[in-house]
Amino acid sequence: MEPINRRKFIKSLFCTVLGVFLPDLWAAGQKTAGLIRPPGAVVEESFNDLCWRCGLCFKVCPAKCLKPVPPGKGLTRWQTPHLIPRQAGCLRCGSCGRVCPSGAIRLVEMESVKMGTASIEPARCLVWTHQKECLVCLEYCPVGAIILDGKGRPVVEPSVCVGCGLCEQHCPVLGAKAAITVTPAGEKRYYLKERRYQAVLPSNRKGGWYV
Amino acid sequence: MKNKRLLRLAVQLVCFTVFVLLLVRTKFPPPGRVPAGLFFQADFYLALMTFLSTGHPAPNWYLALTMGFAVFVFGNFFCFWICPFGSGVDLLNLIFFRRRWPLRWKLPRWCRSGRYILLGLMVSLSAGIFFRLSIPFVAWLFDPFGLMVRGLTLKNWPFLVLLVVISGSIILPRSWCFYLCPLGTCYTLLAKARGKILSKKGRGDGADQPS
Numbered sequence: 020m021e022p023i024n025r026r027k028f029i030k031s032l033f034c035t036v037l038g039v040f041l042p043d044l045w046a047a048g049q050k051t052a053g054l055i056r057p058p059g060a061v062v063e064e065s066f067n068d069l070c071w072r073c074g075l076c077f078k079v080c081p082a083k084c085l086k087p088v089p090p091g092k093g094l095t096r097w098q099t100p101h102l103i104p105r106q107a108g109c110l111r112c113g114s115c116g117r118v119c120p121s122g123a124i125r126l127v128e129m130e131s132v133k134m135g136t137a138s139i140e141p142a143r144c145l146v147w148t149h150q151k152e153c154l155v156c157l158e159y160c161p162v163g164a165i166i167l168d169g170k171g172r173p174v175v176e177p178s179v180c181v182g183c184g185l186c187e188q189h190c191p192v193l194g195a196k197a198a199i200t201v202t203p204a205g206e207k208r209y210y211l212k213e214r215r216y217q218a219v220l221p222s223n224r225k226g227g228w229y230v
Numbered sequence: 231m232k233n234k235r236l237l238r239l240a241v242q243l244v245c246f247t248v249f250v251l252l253l254v255r256t257k258f259p260p261p262g263r264v265p266a267g268l269f270f271q272a273d274f275y276l277a278l279m280t281f282l283s284t285g286h287p288a289p290n291w292y293l294a295l296t297m298g299f300a301v302f303v304f305g306n307f308f309c310f311w312i313c314p315f316g317s318g319v320d321l322l323n324l325i326f327f328r329r330r331w332p333l334r335w336k337l338p339r340w341c342r343s344g345r346y347i348l349l350g351l352m353v354s355l356s357a358g359i360f361f362r363l364s365i366p367f368v369a370w371l372f373d374p375f376g377l378m379v380r381g382l383t384l385k386n387w388p389f390l391v392l393l394v395v396i397s398g399s400i401i402l403p404r405s406w407c408f409y410l411c412p413l414g415t416c417y418t419l420l421a422k423a424r425g426k427i428l429s430k431k432g433r434g435d436g437a438d439q440p441s
Contacts, residue, residue, distance in 0.1 A: 028340075029347060032347065033351075067367060068284045069280060069284055069367075070367075070370070071270060071373065071376055072370040072380065073267065073270055073370075073375070073376050073380065074376075074380045074383045074384055074388075075256055075266055075379065075383075077383055077384065078253075078256050078257065078379075079258055079260050079266070080258070087384065098370070098380070112258065112259075118256055118260045118266040120265070120266070120267020120268075120270035120271050120289065121267075121270070121276070121288060121289070122288060122289040211284070211286050
């Protein structure tokens, strides 16, 4: 075997880095990729650049609802925090925003937080399909976003829902997927330039620094 | 000489203890007064990379700037006096090997330039945003504090990485610091810049001319 010299070392280092990250460069401009971010997270494109992946938010979270994003969801998002509501819902305590050293998660008013919106899948819901008496989601919802329709079936009021995922966590339907699921639809994010926590706007990024 | 060594060890012990204490105190409810991410915010490398990749200064960026300025004025005291990662390595070496390094390989000199290449690569990737490129933020991968906190909190593959890096560093003298650490490289460059400026001044005044 030939001994490695400096030129070969630099070449192989460069090729490895390029090979690992090149496929991901195209995905870098994508939107949230279905990830539910912690309350007060900055807008997705900046979030991936701002987050230092220190792991302090995972440590401080009392509900242990924040988990690191696996590499399969995109290397740009790898190890950033996201919520898996089926495992644990967010208590909206704001601890993650308080300890985040990078400013990727901001401390915002918890009354204005919106991480996503829950939606009921009638085909899986015990009340909708089997006419069973189950109102677990309604009982666990901390903001009263789940109401009953005329026939006593639960429906979500999207304007009230904060996307905390407590309903999804406690849904008694067996399996990995609950009858009620939270998606990032309608979420709010912190915009760095405007210094405002507001509903997500369509991305205007064509390269260059983010807004 | 021995007194200086003892003093250095005492300072390292204090810094390492502060780091561990801050990490242990990062739990719900989060501490209000002492920021949990103090070491991260004083991290010159992360502050620089964040500014390059987002165009926005990191929170409490003046801490990082102060540290950078202190290194520029007093030389690179950080790596062997303050750095909790280096302190941890030195303390573990003291405990397990009594300040003897089991491996004393003479690696080729160009191996040490690997860390300059790595830092250059990180700067180029972060600054790619200047050229309207969507390059993922990867600087976090090599930050020593992130490596430590992730390893101690996530207890999964990050813990294994930390274990490998630390065991490598206590066997081969400070291998991480000498061959990879981009934070240390930043400070080394700052200290070198100071040395260059001082020597130029010295030449101008004739102060360092042989008598």
